[in-house]
Amino acid sequence: MLSKELVAASTVPLVLSVLAKGESYGYELIQRVRDLSDGRIEWTEGMLYPVLHWMERERMIESDWRIAESRRRKYYRLRREGRKALQEEQQQWMTVHATLTKLWKTTHSLT
Amino acid sequence: MDDRPRNPDEIMENNTLFDLNAAIRRWRENLAQSPSFRRDDIEELESHLRDSVMQLQSQSLSEEEAFTIAARRVGPGAKLSAEFGRINTSLLWIDRMLWMLLGVVCVSIVRSWLSSVSLALMVSNGLPRFVSVVLWVSPLILAGLVLRSLARSDGSVPRMMANLLGNPGRLSLTFLGLGLVTFSLRAWSASYVLGREPYTVGLMWFIEPNLLVLFTWAIIALLIFVLARRRLRSAEG
Numbered sequence A: 001m002l003s004k005e006l007v008a009a010s011t012v013p014l015v016l017s018v019l020a021k022g023e024s025y026g027y028e029l030i031q032r033v034r035d036l037s038d039g040r041i042e043w044t045e046g047m048l049y050p051v052l053h054w055m056e057r058e059r060m061i062e063s064d065w066r067i068a069e070s071r072r073r074k075y076y077r078l079r080r081e082g083r084k085a086l087q088e089e090q091q092q093w094m095t096v097h098a099t100l101t102k103l104w105k106t107t108h109s110l111t
Numbered sequence B: 001m002d003d004r005p006r007n008p009d010e011i012m013e014n015n016t017l018f019d020l021n022a023a024i025r026r027w028r029e030n031l032a033q034s035p036s037f038r039r040d041d042i043e044e045l046e047s048h049l050r051d052s053v054m055q056l057q058s059q060s061l062s063e064e065e066a067f068t069i070a071a072r073r074v075g076p077g078a079k080l081s082a083e084f085g086r087i088n089t090s091l092l093w094i095d096r097m098l099w100m101l102l103g104v105v106c107v108s109i110v111r112s113w114l115s116s117v118s119l120a121l122m123v124s125n126g127l128p129r130f131v132s133v134v135l136w137v138s139p140l141i142l143a144g145l146v147l148r149s150l151a152r153s154d155g156s157v158p159r160m161m162a163n164l165l166g167n168p169g170r171l172s173l174t175f176l177g178l179g180l181v182t183f184s185l186r187a188w189s190a191s192y193v194l195g196r197e198p199y200t201v202g203l204m205w206f207i208e209p210n211l212l213v214l215f216t217w218a219i220i221a222l223l224i225f226v227l228a229r230r231r232l233r234s235a236e237g
Helices: A003-022 A026-036 A046-059 A080-110 B008-019 B021-030 B040-056 B065-076 B077-087 B091-123 B129-151 B154-167 B169-194 B198-207 B210-235
Strands: A063-070 A071-078
Touching: A003 A026, A003 A046, A003 A063, A003 A071, A026 A046, A026 A071, A026 B040, A026 B198, A046 A063, A046 B040, A046 B065, A046 B077, A071 A080, B021 B040, B021 B065, B021 B077, B021 B129, B040 B065, B040 B210, B077 B091, B091 B129, B091 B169, B091 B210, B154 B169, B169 B210
Parallel strands: none
Antiparallel strands: A063 A071
């Protein structure tokens, strides 16, 4: 399980990354993230929606209501600003990832 | 865990009685009591809940079990309300401003009534004694009524408030009416003290700058109307 802080920090890049593969709605987004993380990233599901609405206000994503499989659902898709934000997120997370990986490798070789 | 019936017979009974749509309606009503949600937010959460229930039912859970688990996964109402409130701040502020305005207006109405009656009481051999008793006890009566309505937990008070706020026209007319009653009461108490007919005092008041009082009431009623309508609009948008 991830810590609360890490869940909060990673929600936006996770949403951006899932939406980069195509539009989706809240429930499906959560399922995708749960499956991809083998159930290790668990959100309080309702809490995703304020984040989505914030991202929409920041113009990273846009949404519309649609009827699919005889159900009304709100679909979200990435906008140009969202792609830019995703690139920045990628760089930042890769920097952290690369640094930690290097550190942990040297630790291993030392022990 | 707590909202599940503990008695196994009850579970059996509830399985046949459980109505998913009714349960979802109650769940929605519970959320709608908070000003943090727009109608659109609740629609979206319901759509999520229904997806989740369907998914859980396909794993051979009963309708009731599926609903209980799905609702728990969506999260407790208070937590959701806090998070949505941080996003919908303008909604919250319109709501707060409307309540503040209504509060200030109510207080000034009550004060004006009290001062009108106490003015009339000043005249010797004036009003009967019980009026002054009622006057001094009235805050206690009011507090008692408020406490009683808070203690009633059947949701009738929030529903009444929602009905009132959901109809801006009626709301502002109510307060315009209260304002006019207040104005007439003042004219009456003034006439009582001056020993003249109330309508002549009323006329006198029209001519004097007290005409402003009537204007003020009209403006307050308009303000209440505008705020209540904006509140409705942004809750829908």
